[in-house]
Amino acid sequence: MTRHIDRIRLKNLGRLIAEAGSVSALARRAAVSGANLSHVRAGTPYPSGSPRRMGDRLAAKLERAMGKPPGWMNEEQPFDTGPFAPDTGPPLLSWVRAGTWTEERELPASAERLHCPLPCGPNTFVLQVAGESMAPLFPDGDYIFVDPDVPAENGSYVVVRRPNDGAATFKQLVVEDGRRFLKAANPDWPEPIVEAEPDAAVCGVVVFQGRAM
Template identity: 40%
Template sequence: MTQPDLEILRVAVREQIEKEGLRPFSERTGVPLGRVRGFLDGRDSPFSSIRQLAEAVGIDWYIGATGLFGERIKIAREEAGLSVAALSRRTGNITASAISQLESGQSKGAKPDNLVALSKALGVEVVWLATGEGPMKKGPRSVDQLNETAHFMKEAGAEDENTEPVDVRRPGRVPLLSWVQAGEWTSVESAFEAHQSDEWVLCPVPHSEKTFVLRVRGASMEPEYHDGDWIFIDPEGASENGSHVVVMLDTGKEATFKKLVVEGDEKFLEALNPDWPDRVIRINGNASILGVVVFSGKPR
């Protein structure tokens, strides 16, 4: 674990112990006294104890920090009683070496397909595995939980001149934008003003801080995407032949969603719907790619 994350947790644990005492805290959390003391002294602690401590003080969100993605894999693997090799066999397509690199932090994230494969093999929620948020274990409504939404207030006490907007930028959450807003998504500074979006959505896959969400409109990308689906767009994703991208045409007033086709030096946008009129558009020099789809799903 990275030191800053542990320091956040240590401060919170110390404050809680000051309120209720060391022994009562140990008994309530189920973490032995020796392990609590060791953690506060900076000694290595089992992942399970660290998670218990984080949950006990109400900051289990810290497990969702980017640098801890591999540790969530290790926590889930150890709780499932699996070796790295056994987990590799369960996934069917992820090597033991790749899993070891993820757990050690050498690899910082997994592709969406691999993330889903890992969550299934470990029996955990894909949202928890990707971000640390939500329940760890799979439940009967796990499909719905993939796209759990969160509504936050934009401002607190708007009539009080001493108040400031509430920061809605929770770990793992990205703003839901209109197609017009997406076309104006020109910088991190402008993008992350809280007033830009009334709704922030949990993104269940690794993504950059510039990622945003759009609602699919129309039938141009059927049968893979349907009207009303959510698409998570990462401006830092690699746009290559076959990528599904959101693009701003120089002549347009809002963004459009299509498949990118690259043939030599030529670039085209293609609608997936074979019956769509004007299915292919040439875009060389007259369009800007705003980002690549990294995940899609249906809101509940």
């Protein structure tokens, strides 16, 4: 039960960060440490090795700061896919197409588009999570909205183009001593963290996550 609540709180934290505009903006509104908020979001363990979780007190502070009802952080929030005009909203792309999106953005008129409940940039695109490498934070089937115009920072969840085949992959970015690493959210993943190749290009930063109900 605890892990289930932790997962929901992390997803809702992502919503609040997108709503506030950034981690630092949310931290200021809630009068909490931005560094601690980033560590909670990234799942950075304490020096003792124990996992860093979002406690009830922090959850309540975030709810109050963002005008959410008590207990909001503990509840799955529905993903609204409409209404939206057929020619507006970020397009739903394949993982192969996402790898070339920053270079070629023309799509057929029939391309499926989704409505993002929060403000997002004009070049934002949508991907559907496939596989278990980012579970339980991003389960298979969830939708992620990716903005190419948001700068990627240490701890950001990013979509990266693989140089070997041009397709995209989804991981958390870790930057240490000028080196870039890609980290899976799933602690049981065979390769939980790998160094990014020098020519691996960041296609965008995840700004929203949702699930069709």
